[in-house]
Amino acid sequence: MGFCLINHVAVAARYAIEQLHLERVAIVDFDVHHGNGTQDIFYDDASVCFCSIHAAPFYPGTGTIGEIGGPSASGTTLNVPLPFGVGDRGYRRIFSEIITPALRRYKPQLLIASAGYDAHWADPLGPMVLSVAGFAQIAHALRDLAAELCDGRLVLSLEGGYNLEALGAGVVATLRVLSGNDSGPDPIGSIRAGEPDIDGVLHILKRSHPLLI
Numbered sequence: 001m002g003f004c005l006i007n008h009v010a011v012a013a014r015y016a017i018e019q020l021h022l023e024r025v026a027i028v029d030f031d032v033h034h035g036n037g038t039q040d041i042f043y044d045d046a047s048v049c050f051c052s053i054h055a056a057p058f059y060p061g062t063g064t065i066g067e068i069g070g071p072s073a074s075g076t077t078l079n080v081p082l083p084f085g086v087g088d089r090g091y092r093r094i095f096s097e098i099i100t101p102a103l104r105r106y107k108p109q110l111l112i113a114s115a116g117y118d119a120h121w122a123d124p125l126g127p128m129v130l131s132v133a134g135f136a137q138i139a140h141a142l143r144d145l146a147a148e149l150c151d152g153r154l155v156l157s158l159e160g161g162y163n164l165e166a167l168g169a170g171v172v173a174t175l176r177v178l179s180g181n182d183s184g185p186d187p188i189g190s191i192r193a194g195e196p197d198i199d200g201v202l203h204i205l206k207r208s209h210p211l212l213i
Helices: 008-018 036-042 088-106 132-149 164-178 199-208
Strands: 025-029 048-055 077-082 110-115 154-158
Touching: 008 025, 008 036, 008 110, 008 154, 025 036, 025 088, 036 048, 036 077, 048 088, 077 088, 077 199, 088 132, 088 199, 110 132, 132 154, 132 164, 154 164
Parallel strands: 025 048, 025 110, 048 077, 110 154
Antiparallel strands: none
């Protein structure tokens, strides 16, 4: 729908299942837009658990909490639609309270991330307020999950990011974390705006999603 021509993470996940004979692959999409293409491809395929953290309501308008997978894969789609203005604190809670327990239950053998940096506060398209330090925090969470659940097997595929300074700084911080180093200084800094309440979203997910109840 305008943002990609080939879904690289879907190709990678399908290859891992069909050619490397893995039984369970998880995809975590933290691009600011909902990963509607990835969801559609694997919506009725229990061999792939797709988790999307995205702004809502926002383009492309998909990714509600109620979209949890088709009849043969109910519970293997996990959407976390967020109000505009969520930043480092909110994303930290999402990974600790939602993504980590859900993936521990799913037990993937490979973790793939759709790594979009358009949730940075300086991005001209995205309405979120993550900082470079916030993206480093996400990288830490993904690295720790991969180490715990799938022998460190982790792939990140670069996706959105429309402020070149923020994109470059976010990628560098991520690579430093994945290399076992400190994320380094944040050359852009953060903003002091308060974050919206996401308790309602988290409460609904914890009470209704099959991987969390």
